[in-house]
Amino acid sequence: MGPGDRVRYVAIGDSHTEGVGDGDDVLGVRGWADRLAERMAATGARVEYANLAIRGRLAARVRAEQLEPALALEPTVATVFAGVNDVIRSGYDAGAVIGELEAMFAALTGAGARVATLTFPDIARVAPLARPLVPRVLDFNERIRAAAGRHGVVVADVARYEISTDRRLWATDRLHCTPLGHDRIAGALASALELPGADDAWTLPLPVLPRPGRLPAAADEIRWLGAFLGPWVVRRLRGRSSGDGRVAKRPGLLPVETG
Template sequence: MRLDGDLRYVALGDSQTEGLGDGDEESGYRGWADRLAERLAATGARVDYANLAVRGRLAEQVRTEQLEDALELRPDVATVFAGVNDLIRPGYDAGAVVGHLETMFAELTGVGARVATLTFPDIARIAPLARPLVPRVLDFNARVREAAERHGVAVADTALHEVATDRRLWRGDRLHCSPEGHERIAGAVAHALGIPGSDDSWADPLPPLPAPGVLRTVAAEVRWLGSFLGPWVVRRVRGRSSGDGRTAKRPAPLPVVLCGEGS
């Protein structure tokens, strides 16, 4: 990927692209898209970066709420990452969900953007109680790869690498990445895009951890049920979303300033 002159990067997606898990409500969220923007700027290019992602959004909402704005910004680089909020719901329609993603792929590449997306890792290795969803994840990944190939979209295929399911890369809710996880995703996308200086070191395994005992594993599952799955189900029953009333954190392209630059 050549980086000559000015560059505009626009990120579309849900909570993962917004950066949840990498920061907090007080200090703000960083996330893999911010980190990718910094990697682009580190090549010496002037990078203007917009992040249109909003937590809780379904793939259709990302398309209807974010795509038009993204196209108006005429990005040189764009990332599209959505679908997990659809995949974990009872009424999941794989064809419709990936269809929304493919529409975004087609529209963004159609205005000349270099586009990248991601696959999902093995959800059962992150949240064992989610094992019934594994066939959905495998099918989703296959469909995304096919759609991406049709439109020349780069795929950061995290699903193929064991490190993607290391629990140290995930927050306690098992849905959002930790800062280390966001850093790894940024590395994966940078490598998929061919950004100068990037490589496949993002996939290197972390030092091994001792295997947890049965009681500790059961206790962790019970905590997850109470602290995450239970509240999530309550929100669904009430028709609410974690993104209700929220807007994009960086709706307009702003220059990326690396540490040590500017004031």
């Protein structure tokens, strides 16, 4: 990928790919996929980019709603990241979820796209109360690596790096990234895709901060329970999703402008 190359980049997935945590719903969200498209354009390539991701989507719904539109755009590069919404639900079926992801890998690589995906960091180091989910996340990552290997999909293995669990990369809901976190993920994918100028700077640690005492840490957990986990549980009980009524923010290929 470089000067003069034509690139059609299509991103599919859930809130992480949509860009939740990087911006807001008034001015719009940006996210790592937008940032990755900008890095592609910075190589001098002529980049067109579509983002079909919608927050709250489970892997099966990502495949059902986004795969065919993605294929219709004839991407030369695609990113697929979904399944985290499945992992955190009680009815999680690892085989079924990875099957959905692998079907997307197979279809997109079979259509000639270069496909990239991600692993998910140790959730307990971001949200300690989610520690019971750690075995699921570790298994999910191993299955992602294996499925990607079967289809020649590039893996930005962010879970293997200490920086991935730095709280400064995570929004207050502990499920989505901050702008800094989204930028680091874009860097990871740029490196995995071997974009010109990409390096391992995304892995570098941030300056060390003092560790909070036990009482402030406990108070932080209580605030998180009330502000984020509680409302999330209520939505599940009501059969509602954060993505209800939403549509893709960038459903068609549009040129990416470089600053």
